[in-house]
Amino acid sequence: xxxxxxxxxxxxxxxxxxxxxxxxxxxxxxxxxxxxxxxxxxxxxxxxxxxxxxxxxxxxxxxxxxxxxxxxxxxxxxxxxxxxxxxxxxxxxxxxxxxxxxxxxxxxxxxxxxxxxxxxxxxxxxxxxxxxxxxxxxxxxxxxxxxxxxxxxxxxxxxxxxxxxxxxxxxxxxxxxxxxxxxxxxxxxxxxxxxxxxxxxxxxxxxxxxxxxxxxxxxxxxxxxxxxxxxxxxxxxxxxxxxxxxxxxxxxxxxxxxxxxxxxxxxxxxxxxxxxxxxxxxxxxxxxxxxxxxxxxxxxxxxxxxxxxxxxxxxxxxxxxxxxxxxxxxxxxxxxxxxxxxxxxxxxxxxxxxxxxxxxxxxxxxxxxxxxxx
Numbered sequence: 099x100x101x102x103x104x105x106x107x108x109x110x111x112x113x114x115x116x117x118x119x120x121x122x123x124x125x126x127x128x129x130x131x132x133x134x135x136x137x138x139x140x141x142x143x144x145x146x147x148x149x150x151x152x153x154x155x156x157x158x159x160x161x162x163x164x165x166x167x168x169x170x171x172x173x174x175x176x177x178x179x180x181x182x183x184x185x186x187x188x189x190x191x192x193x194x195x196x197x198x199x200x201x202x203x204x205x206x207x208x209x210x211x212x213x214x215x216x217x218x219x220x221x222x223x224x225x226x227x228x229x230x231x232x233x234x235x236x237x238x239x240x241x242x243x244x245x246x247x248x249x250x251x252x253x254x255x256x257x258x259x260x261x262x263x264x265x266x267x268x269x270x271x272x273x274x275x276x277x278x279x280x281x282x283x284x285x286x287x288x289x290x291x292x293x294x295x296x297x298x299x300x301x302x303x304x305x306x307x308x309x310x311x312x313x314x315x316x317x318x319x320x321x322x323x324x325x326x327x328x329x330x331x332x333x334x335x336x337x338x339x340x341x342x343x344x345x346x347x348x349x350x351x352x353x354x355x356x357x358x359x360x361x362x363x364x365x366x367x368x369x370x371x372x373x374x375x376x377x378x379x380x381x382x383x384x385x386x387x388x389x390x391x392x393x394x395x396x397x398x399x400x401x402x403x404x405x406x407x408x409x410x411x412x413x414x415x416x417x418x419x420x421x422x423x424x425x426x427x428x429x430x431x432x433x434x435x436x437x438x439x440x441x442x443x444x445x446x447x448x449x450x451x452x453x454x455x456x457x458x459x460x461x462x463x464x465x466x467x468x469x470x471x472x
Contacts, residue, residue, distance in 0.1 A: 100191065100192045100193070100194060101192060102192075103188055103191065103192040104188070104189050104191075104192025104193050105192075106188070107184075107185045107186070107187075107188035107189035107192055108185075108189060110181055110184070110185040110188075111182060111185040111186065111189070111242075113134060114134065114178050114181045114182050114185065115182075115242070115246075117133055117134055117135050117178070118178055118246065118249065118250075120133075120135075121135055121253075121317075122249055122250070122252075122253040123249070134177070134181070135174065138173075138174060138177055139170065139318075139319075139322075142166075142170065142173070143166065143170075143322070146163075146166050147163070147434075147436055149162075150162055150163050150436055151436070155438075157328070159436075160324065160328075163324055163436055164324040164326075166322055167319065167320075167322035167323035167324065168323070170319065170322060171254060171257065171319065174319075175250055178246070178250075179217065179246070182217060182239075182242065182243070182246065183210065183213045183214050183217050184210065184213070186213040186216070186217065186235060186239045186242075187206070187209040187210035187211075187212070187213035187214075188206075188209070189235060190209045190212065190213065190227075190232060190235055191206050191209045193231050193232075193235075195209070195227055195229060195231050195232030195235065196227070196228040196229045196232060197209075197212065197225050197226065197227055197228060197232065198225070198226050198227075198228045199224060199225035199226070200224070200225075204225075208225060211225065212225050212227070212236075213239060216236050216239045216240050216243065217239055217240070217242070217243035218243060218247075219240055219243060219244055256317075257317055257319060257320060257323075260313045260317065260320055261320055261323045263309070264306075264309075264310060264313070264320070264332055265325055265326065265332075267303075267306050267335075268325060268330055268331075268332060268335045269327065269330070271330075271335050271338070272327070272330065273287075274287055274299070275287065275338055276444050277327075277328065277329045277330065278329040278330070278334055278438075278440045278441065278444070279330075279334060279335060279338040279440050280338065280440055280441050280442060280443055280444040281338060281341045281342045281345055281396060281442050281443070282395070282396060282399060282442065282443035282444060283444050284338065284342055285342075285396070285399045285400060286399060296346075297357045300339075300342070300343065300346075300357045300358055300360075300361040301357055301361070303339045303361055303365075304357075304360055304361040304364050304365075306339075307336065307339065307361070307364045307365040307367075307368045308364055308368070310332065310336065310368055310372075311364075311367060311368035311371055311372065314368075314372050314375070315371055315372065315375060318372075318375050318376070321372065321375075321376070321431075321435060322435070324437070331435075331437040331438075332437075333428065333431050333432050333435060333437040333439070334437060334438065334439065334440040336365055336368065336369060336428070337428045337432075337439050337440055338440050339361060339365050340362060340365045340366060340369070340424050340428070341440075341442060342358075343358040343359070343361045343362035343365065344358075344362060344417055344420040344421060344424075345396055345397075345400065345417060346358035346400070347359055347362060347416070347420060348413045348414075348416035348417035348420055349396075349397050349400050349413040349416075349417070350400065362420070365424075366423060366424045369424055369427045369428055369431065370424075370427050372431065373427045373430055373431055376431075376434060378427075378430040378431065378434055379430060380426030380427050380429070380430055381426050381429040381430045381433060382426050384425070384426075384429045387425070387439060387441065387442055388417075388421070388442045390414070392442055392443050393414055393417065393442075394410060395443060396442060396443065397410055397413055397414075
């Protein structure tokens with residue numbers, strides 16, 4: 099029994115160290131399904147989001163959901179550290195390492211106590227190993243604990259910096275596309291009779307989607323981090339960029355159709371890859387976000403903004419085809435993360451399309467962040 103326990107302890111230690119290496123050091127997507135970290139996030143997010151689904155939508159539920167991402171990191175650290183401590187304690191027990199201390203015969207509790215003090219390099223000295231095997235394991239565990247804690251301490255700032263960069267760009271979308279963002283507001287506020295600014299806007303967001311894809315594939319935990327501001331999320335921002343690019347591809351006969359195609363390709367790539375990380379199946383049956391009347395309004399706004407628009411029937415057909423390539427995936431992400439999808443046209447938007455005037459000079463600030471009143 100002791101030898102079997104020692105073998106299981108070695109397997110547990112190897113699994114935890116490899117998972118920490120994959121999650122922190124390895125800069126690529128991990129495809130393994132049977133992982134301790136995956137089981138942790140599946141079980142905890144299922145319970146956390148299940149409680150959130152029972153709550154009414156609003157600031158209270160958003161605040162509750164916003165706790166999970168940052169809280170999951172120290173909880174994951176506790177899981178890893180506790181598993182390593184238990185593994186080394188069980189390994190000492192399985193190998194029958196002799197201990198010098200107040201207890202005449204060391205128990206499993208004694209081995210776990212020695213393992214914990216060694217892992218965190220406390221060096222209390224009230225119970226010490228005696229013999230070559232026990233001393234060797236103590237040295238190895240102390241080195242593993244020191245390196246593990248140093249690696250995790252460096253891991254947390256990387257995640258928070260990546261989240262901050264993502265949210266900074268999302269905040270810039272507020273005065274350009276409204277809150278929540280919508281394609282109609284984006285066209286009204288960003289074109290002003292010329293497509294040059296819209297082309298530059300799409301080029302900048304092409305880079306943002308590429309950075310989001312790389313960071314969220316390497317660190318899927320970032321997907322659970324929510325925005326600090328009302329009516330904002332990375333899923334809503336990414337969907338708005340896909341909507342805008344699809345509308346320009348379908349309705350515009352000239353530029354910025356070329357840039358829109360490149361931005362659309364990158365954003366769609368990001369959506370599909372992130373959805374695959376969480377093994378989400380596309381949701382094919384969802385309420386239609388764009389009614390035929392709103393579609394006609396959008397093409398009218400696009401034409402008034404200076405774009406050469408194709409025939410409405412042809413443009414509507416192309417737009418429907420493009421939407422089918424990404425909307426099932428963003429719907430799956432929105433349902434899984436409880437992040438609502440943005441509208442195509444903001445509620446209360448003017449009935450007639452047309453280029454907007456200058457952007458508001460001073461957005462109104464409140465205690466939660468920036469919100470544009472325009």
